[in-house]
Amino acid sequence: GASTSSPGGSPSTTGAKSPIIIGAVIDETNTMKPFDVPALNAAEIQASQINASGGVDGRKIVFKVYNDQLVPALTRSDAIAAVSAGASILWVSCDVNFATPAIQVGLQHKLLTIAPCIGTDQMGPSLFGPAGKLAFSYGNAPQSDGAVLARLLIQHGWKTATVVTDKLLTYFTDVCQNFSTDFAKMGGHVVSQLSYTTGDHTVTQVASQAAQSGAAATVLCTTTTPDLPAFVTAVRTLGNAKPIVGPWAIDGGFWEPSNPAISTNIWWSTFASVFGDDPSPQIRALEAEMVAKGEAPVTGGFVTGPAAVQGIVTAIKDAGGSLNGTRLAAIMQTFHDVNTISGPVSFSSTYHTVVGRPYRIIEDTAGKPHFVEILTPGPLGS
Amino acid sequence: MRPRLRLVAELAGPLSLVVVVAVAGSAMSIAQQGNAINVLVTATIVVALYVFIGNSGVWSFGQISFVAVGAFAAGLLTSPTATRQTSMPTLFKFLATTQISNTESLVLAAGLGAVFSFLAGLVLMRLSGLSAGIATFAVLEITYDVLTYWDKIGPGATTLALVPVTTSMTVGAVGCGIAIVVAFAYQHTRSCRLLRASREDPVAAQGLGISVFRHRLVAFTISGGLAGFAGALFVHELGSISTGQVYIDLTFATLAMLVVGGAGSLWGAVLGGMGLGVVDAFLSNAENGVAFGSVNVTLPNGMRVVILGVLMVVVLIIAPKGVTGSREFLERFLSKRPGRAGAGNKPGGSLAGGASVADDGSQAVPSPSRTQS
Amino acid sequence: MNPLLRLDDLRVTYGRVVAVKSVTLEVNEGQAVCLVGPNGAGKSSTLLAVMGAVRSRGDVLLRGTSTRGLRPEALAHLGVAMVPEGRHLFQTMSVQDNLSLGTLARRQGKRARIDERWVTELFPIIGQFASRRAGLLSGGQQQQVAIARALLSDPDLILLDEPSLGLSPVAVDAVFEVLERIRGVGVAILLVEQRAQRAIRFCERSYVLSDGEIRLEVTGGAVEDPQAVVEAYFGR
Amino acid sequence: MSWVSDLVNAISLGVVYGLVAVSVGLVFGVLRQVNLAQGEVIALGAYSLWMTRGLPVAASIAICCVVCVAMSLAIQVAIFRPLRGASALTTLIVTFGLSYALEAVWLIAFGPNGEPVSMLSSLNSVVLGGSIALRWITLVEIGASGLFFTGLVLILYRSKIGMMMRATAEDFQTARLVGVRIDRVVTWAFVFGGLSAALVAVLVTVQSPLVTPSFGFNLIVIGLVGVVLGGIDRLGRATAGGFVVGFVNSLLGAVVPEQQLVFLPMLTFLFVIVILVLRPAGLFTPRGSIVERV
Amino acid sequence: MPDQAAEGDAVNLAGSGDAVGGAGAPPLSGSTGGLVCSEVSVAFAGVRALDKVSLSVNRGEVVGLIGPNGAGKTTLLNVLSGFASTVTGSVHLDGQDITHFTPQRRARLGLERTFQHGRLFSGLTVRENVELGALAVRASSRSARSIADRLLANLGLEEMADLPVAQLSHGDQQHVSVARAVAATPKYLLLDEPAAGLSEGSMAELGVVIERAIRESGAGVVLIDHNVDFVLKLSDRVVVLDYGEVLAEGPSDEIRRNVDVVSAYLGEAGVEDLAASQAQ
Numbered sequence A: 001g002a003s004t005s006s007p008g009g010s011p012s013t014t015g016a017k018s019p020i021i022i023g024a025v026i027d028e029t030n031t032m033k034p035f036d037v038p039a040l041n042a043a044e045i046q047a048s049q050i051n052a053s054g055g056v057d058g059r060k061i062v063f064k065v066y067n068d069q070l071v072p073a074l075t076r077s078d079a080i081a082a083v084s085a086g087a088s089i090l091w092v093s094c095d096v097n098f099a100t101p102a103i104q105v106g107l108q109h110k111l112l113t114i115a116p117c118i119g120t121d122q123m124g125p126s127l128f129g130p131a132g133k134l135a136f137s138y139g140n141a142p143q144s145d146g147a148v149l150a151r152l153l154i155q156h157g158w159k160t161a162t163v164v165t166d167k168l169l170t171y172f173t174d175v176c177q178n179f180s181t182d183f184a185k186m187g188g189h190v191v192s193q194l195s196y197t198t199g200d201h202t203v204t205q206v207a208s209q210a211a212q213s214g215a216a217a218t219v220l221c222t223t224t225t226p227d228l229p230a231f232v233t234a235v236r237t238l239g240n241a242k243p244i245v246g247p248w249a250i251d252g253g254f255w256e257p258s259n260p261a262i263s264t265n266i267w268w269s270t271f272a273s274v275f276g277d278d279p280s281p282q283i284r285a286l287e288a289e290m291v292a293k294g295e296a297p298v299t300g301g302f303v304t305g306p307a308a309v310q311g312i313v314t315a316i317k318d319a320g321g322s323l324n325g326t327r328l329a330a331i332m333q334t335f336h337d338v339n340t341i342s343g344p345v346s347f348s349s350t351y352h353t354v355v356g357r358p359y360r361i362i363e364d365t366a367g368k369p370h371f372v373e374i375l376t377p378g379p380l381g382s
Numbered sequence B: 001m002r003p004r005l006r007l008v009a010e011l012a013g014p015l016s017l018v019v020v021v022a023v024a025g026s027a028m029s030i031a032q033q034g035n036a037i038n039v040l041v042t043a044t045i046v047v048a049l050y051v052f053i054g055n056s057g058v059w060s061f062g063q064i065s066f067v068a069v070g071a072f073a074a075g076l077l078t079s080p081t082a083t084r085q086t087s088m089p090t091l092f093k094f095l096a097t098t099q100i101s102n103t104e105s106l107v108l109a110a111g112l113g114a115v116f117s118f119l120a121g122l123v124l125m126r127l128s129g130l131s132a133g134i135a136t137f138a139v140l141e142i143t144y145d146v147l148t149y150w151d152k153i154g155p156g157a158t159t160l161a162l163v164p165v166t167t168s169m170t171v172g173a174v175g176c177g178i179a180i181v182v183a184f185a186y187q188h189t190r191s192c193r194l195l196r197a198s199r200e201d202p203v204a205a206q207g208l209g210i211s212v213f214r215h216r217l218v219a220f221t222i223s224g225g226l227a228g229f230a231g232a233l234f235v236h237e238l239g240s241i242s243t244g245q246v247y248i249d250l251t252f253a254t255l256a257m258l259v260v261g262g263a264g265s266l267w268g269a270v271l272g273g274m275g276l277g278v279v280d281a282f283l284s285n286a287e288n289g290v291a292f293g294s295v296n297v298t299l300p301n302g303m304r305v306v307i308l309g310v311l312m313v314v315v316l317i318i319a320p321k322g323v324t325g326s327r328e329f330l331e332r333f334l335s336k337r338p339g340r341a342g343a344g345n346k347p348g349g350s351l352a353g354g355a356s357v358a359d360d361g362s363q364a365v366p367s368p369s370r371t372q373s
Numbered sequence C: 001m002n003p004l005l006r007l008d009d010l011r012v013t014y015g016r017v018v019a020v021k022s023v024t025l026e027v028n029e030g031q032a033v034c035l036v037g038p039n040g041a042g043k044s045s046t047l048l049a050v051m052g053a054v055r056s057r058g059d060v061l062l063r064g065t066s067t068r069g070l071r072p073e074a075l076a077h078l079g080v081a082m083v084p085e086g087r088h089l090f091q092t093m094s095v096q097d098n099l100s101l102g103t104l105a106r107r108q109g110k111r112a113r114i115d116e117r118w119v120t121e122l123f124p125i126i127g128q129f130a131s132r133r134a135g136l137l138s139g140g141q142q143q144q145v146a147i148a149r150a151l152l153s154d155p156d157l158i159l160l161d162e163p164s165l166g167l168s169p170v171a172v173d174a175v176f177e178v179l180e181r182i183r184g185v186g187v188a189i190l191l192v193e194q195r196a197q198r199a200i201r202f203c204e205r206s207y208v209l210s211d212g213e214i215r216l217e218v219t220g221g222a223v224e225d226p227q228a229v230v231e232a233y234f235g236r
Numbered sequence D: 001m002s003w004v005s006d007l008v009n010a011i012s013l014g015v016v017y018g019l020v021a022v023s024v025g026l027v028f029g030v031l032r033q034v035n036l037a038q039g040e041v042i043a044l045g046a047y048s049l050w051m052t053r054g055l056p057v058a059a060s061i062a063i064c065c066v067v068c069v070a071m072s073l074a075i076q077v078a079i080f081r082p083l084r085g086a087s088a089l090t091t092l093i094v095t096f097g098l099s100y101a102l103e104a105v106w107l108i109a110f111g112p113n114g115e116p117v118s119m120l121s122s123l124n125s126v127v128l129g130g131s132i133a134l135r136w137i138t139l140v141e142i143g144a145s146g147l148f149f150t151g152l153v154l155i156l157y158r159s160k161i162g163m164m165m166r167a168t169a170e171d172f173q174t175a176r177l178v179g180v181r182i183d184r185v186v187t188w189a190f191v192f193g194g195l196s197a198a199l200v201a202v203l204v205t206v207q208s209p210l211v212t213p214s215f216g217f218n219l220i221v222i223g224l225v226g227v228v229l230g231g232i233d234r235l236g237r238a239t240a241g242g243f244v245v246g247f248v249n250s251l252l253g254a255v256v257p258e259q260q261l262v263f264l265p266m267l268t269f270l271f272v273i274v275i276l277v278l279r280p281a282g283l284f285t286p287r288g289s290i291v292e293r294v
Numbered sequence E: 001m002p003d004q005a006a007e008g009d010a011v012n013l014a015g016s017g018d019a020v021g022g023a024g025a026p027p028l029s030g031s032t033g034g035l036v037c038s039e040v041s042v043a044f045a046g047v048r049a050l051d052k053v054s055l056s057v058n059r060g061e062v063v064g065l066i067g068p069n070g071a072g073k074t075t076l077l078n079v080l081s082g083f084a085s086t087v088t089g090s091v092h093l094d095g096q097d098i099t100h101f102t103p104q105r106r107a108r109l110g111l112e113r114t115f116q117h118g119r120l121f122s123g124l125t126v127r128e129n130v131e132l133g134a135l136a137v138r139a140s141s142r143s144a145r146s147i148a149d150r151l152l153a154n155l156g157l158e159e160m161a162d163l164p165v166a167q168l169s170h171g172d173q174q175h176v177s178v179a180r181a182v183a184a185t186p187k188y189l190l191l192d193e194p195a196a197g198l199s200e201g202s203m204a205e206l207g208v209v210i211e212r213a214i215r216e217s218g219a220g221v222v223l224i225d226h227n228v229d230f231v232l233k234l235s236d237r238v239v240v241l242d243y244g245e246v247l248a249e250g251p252s253d254e255i256r257r258n259v260d261v262v263s264a265y266l267g268e269a270g271v272e273d274l275a276a277s278q279a280q
């Protein structure tokens, strides 16, 4: 069984029309929970708004949620359960490694398979071959992450950078790599390339090197693992107060040491500001609703959930109400600047992950993260 | 008569459990069938662990390395070559182009597991106790590190996708059955009997002429082969694999199954693997909510692991040798009852008869033969 | 007056195995009592039960008070010491540390009758090997340290399980000499021995144990009727 | 001069694992049993530091000590008492089960994100700047663990309770026979174990402030590797082993070329295997002393 | 005394056991045969446990080894069976130099030993323990089983055959460990205090088992025990060891008569044991 939510409250008045079931196989327990759950919560709010305003051609959107707890076999059998429960769209966890057992079930059953916020560009044919045509992620491609960070540095006049890559995930490596290329193209200079792997206990060492490299800024591609605060602490206490810049994965601010001298001049890109100051009133409203429900999002990634719902609805409408995965996917692949709450979404035959969407830049000053500006990465390869 | 019956029971017990799980699993919903197959595959891994740990008494935290190697080899070489070349451009040429059938991949995985474990065993099998535990753990860490970051031999840090899903209920059951038969056959070899003795007292074993190293190596290699085989079943069950799935979590989960069942017997390994597997599957369903008639029970998220951990602790405290007491199926009932209550009337007929010392009466306190008491 | 130790219908079972069926005996202060019998008769089990180290039924009375439920360490502090069967030294600790551990259970405020000088004199090897790891001593040497360790707690009652095990004949003599001397200072002895003849001669009272039951009681140290002892061993 | 700072870093990491090793070695020293759940004691201590972040530092540390000791004692009563006499590996597995469960409890209670502890973060400032980058925390770690370790060694090898602890470790049945009140002795061992866990929690969170559910397990696993590598029988050897693992890992990290750095764990664990094969009883266990009499 | 020891050494070095005292059982093999150790010295942390000791035993012969505690008897047995770590001198088995062989290898050449302190496979049953003795060297499962059953019957242990040995009394365990060694039908059997803690009746049974092993497989036996009477009865030749040196050596009768020579060792207890048997 699974928890079923029929957002929109009142029993269907449209009568005969069957609902559109989205089977969500996500993690509600483990390390992906902070990403998966807010995205889903926000998506359900979005769906309920759609349902309230008559649904998709009169059909309601219903989420059936399965907690896969990141256990591979369970992830697979949950996906099978979702399919047998009549799901016509599969919604998966935001880490491609954890999600693959479910993704493959979706692809095998020719369902449109959506991850709200996978941040690698693997969600698509590149990893899943021809079948992967049905797979999309509403997260940002690492190419964009890297590009926007490069732009951020250039824009603020930080011409030299130390790049620190956490080799734990392909996503981190990709972001840093793209940053370096773009940064160089834009006239920046990478002073030194450093790396470590989360958990290998060399972070303090790397931090010392980074702190002393003399670059105008440090770019760090990692997530909020225990090593991130250790890194920041080490750099700051060595007297380096220059900007530390990271991708969406370090969004949230919850990890920051409360010492204001340490948690300052830290920058990152994200989908939305969760600090109450996002420029978009739509997003602010959505956030307020989530907070009211006690589901306050931790990172800006939550907007990918409703964005995905909007994308799905757009595709269904374009397909004339068809739920045929192949058809929907074909339509989705042609998305060009489709408007969503997260900004314009575009896909292409190479990228089934969003590229070119504007980012929010957040700066943390003395432990207080706040919205700074919106930056658009620009077309790839610029 | 009795010994033969014991032998039959020893094999029939575990095998019938496989049949029960397979048959019961087939009767369930399609999603639950996946869980049942997973139970069978996990039990196969536990049997592989048992072959070494149970028989040698040396704890290895490294067997999952062999599962990993088997899984990646079988998965890689059966996945479509076209996507291999696009998604893993750095692969060695022969790995990028070779394509084998699923059956071949099972054999290959078993072979690779055996070869790898043999080589590791050559270095490690002289160690015992905690040193052996830590050294085998090191093997796990090394395997994980190499598989995750050496992208010439596999997908590296990304998932290996598009592996054909061929481990059906039948394949799972047959595979598990094969592992059980191999383990059973092995544990009746002379080599294994000597190994089992040596774990009780290695020094005494040496004195008797038993080469602990050699017999351990045999067990380690067979165990590695079975582990590789189980890895292949595993990858063909999921259809994909990433290194994190064959690492510490799986190591400890399967070890827990082995200990809870009873590490010293094949029956314990199979029962533990299947039993905890079923409990685990049940608990994960319970986190999604299960209906008991009209009552809907939903476990709070995360409770599955808490319950499993506590279960393991409690079982081991109550029954340190596992729920089977490390005895084979029905062994308790089929073996001669030990115990000689009262120690009373033993049959006489001692050849000694207290002959030389006791009977001459010249001593104030002759001590007659115990056997006549 | 109460005897120092009284076993009342003691019974020890291990699962289904009955090791001691019924043993009733007494040890008075300053008295030596021995328990002899064939292998597997239940001698060791009896001593362990007295010490509270195995579960038993029946009653064990120390100075007239039941010791039911008391753990071995509690009995040690009540003045009962034990030399267990086989080597049970702390193998990786030095001989000196082993002996110091022996003094743990000494009762405070009482002048010790037995001290380290005393035992070193009795067992010269102790002085010789004081700083050696106990586990490296030869079998017989270890046995001597074990006896010395028990003595050092200055007990009122000492339980010895085959103290002559693995000892060379001269060392056996030394042990009996030690026993003589501690009896002289008022320590009661409950002795289990395979050297039955010598043990019986040494003790005020002896019991022949067979199949977990006392078959014969010999008093006064002299064996008047050897045949009866033989029969007791055999079991009637 | 960068090798100086590499060395300083290596020593600093070594000291942390040395301290974790003390924590593991202590219980092993008394019970000949491994307590993997010690990691969860450390984790709870660290979480308690987070929960008491509003309080004065001293109060926060005091509460952390109390929490760690209480939890340590609870583990002793619930797990180690019933398992008395079981083998090191049995308890390793049981306490693994416990840590597994406790980690899930932290996950439920505190969430997967982790909580930052920033107490004493000023200790991260440098004593000697420039390329050496010697931090106060490193000095404090060396000092605190040196003191704690010396204290423990004095207790274990010079005091009566220490002797009783060692006797219990060796053969608890016989220890009882000579009158060692082993319940008390074991209790003391767990009190010290709890204190050492608190110390680890305080020191580690200074440098690595984010407390996640796997905080303790990650520490204890490497700590245990170190303990066995050094020679688990003696506290000193075990501690040195912990130090060596940290030190070698850190030093390798400085030496290995950046491109190959991902294989650092492989190199570290290869080192562990080589040492174990050459010196199965531990790097610091003198060759002669392992000869068992037959 | 030193002279005598030196003489014994000299003779043993030549490798022929029967020259010593002349009253030993005739060797079954030629002059190169026998289990021989020559000029063996072992030291532990500076302390000499053995000082240039030589000893030989032939097939079919029982050599008793007596001496005070700490004399080096067990150490000598360790040297013969390959368990001693630091050795100078050499060990030969039927002419083959086995000085550097591992214990396993020696066992497979037909050298079996018991240990002074049990070392049984405590979780296994009595029968399994004895079977393993046979199985470890070469026997098939079936023959191992029949060997075990016979030995257990001889020792009156068949009642306990299916008990785990941990549940046996000390004396019964002693029996099992001898049975385990005998089950391998060794060429040479080294027994370390097999009679310690045995009641005299059990001791007699043990004697019979040992004698039978000699009769059936022609084993050469080195027998250590502190019960002098037991040793003298069974031995053809006796070596007295003290402080790591050979103090005296000769046929049993001679040692028996020569009470003076060894009174330092025998004491009251030993003399008593002897007297008892001399009365026979």
Ligand SMILES: Nc1ncnc2c1ncn2[C@@H]1O[C@H](COP(=O)(O)OP(=O)(O)OP(=O)(O)O)[C@@H](O)[C@H]1O
Binding pocket: B343, C014, C017, C018, C019, C020, C037, C038, C039, C040, C041, C042, C043, C044, C045, C046, C085, E166, E167, E168, E169, E170, E171, E172, E197
């Ligand atoms: N731990 C145990 N579990 C089961 N049975 C046991 C155990 N210990 C002893 N026994 C049995 O109890 C009986 C008495 O054993 P005990 O050790 O008391 O004899 P004993 O008189 O001391 O013999 P010995 O002279 O050989 O030392 C024996 O039959 C033995 O097999």
Ligand SMILES: Nc1ncnc2c1ncn2[C@@H]1O[C@H](COP(=O)(O)OP(=O)(O)OP(=O)(O)O)[C@@H](O)[C@H]1O
Binding pocket: C136, C137, C138, C139, C140, C141, C166, C168, D291, D292, D293, E044, E045, E048, E049, E067, E068, E069, E070, E071, E072, E073, E074, E075, E076, E116
């Ligand atoms: N591994 C060792 N390390 C240090 N000393 C040892 C070792 N083995 C034996 N010794 C010492 O060597 C001497 C001879 O010991 P051994 O065990 O051979 O004596 P033994 O004649 O068998 O005595 P027992 O009759 O008491 O068993 C003893 O002093 C003993 O302490």
Ligand SMILES: [Mg+2]
Binding pocket: C043, C044, C045, C085, C161, E169, E170, E171
């Ligand atoms: Mg006894």
Ligand SMILES: [Mg+2]
Binding pocket: C138, C139, C140, E073, E074, E075, E116, E192
């Ligand atoms: Mg000896």
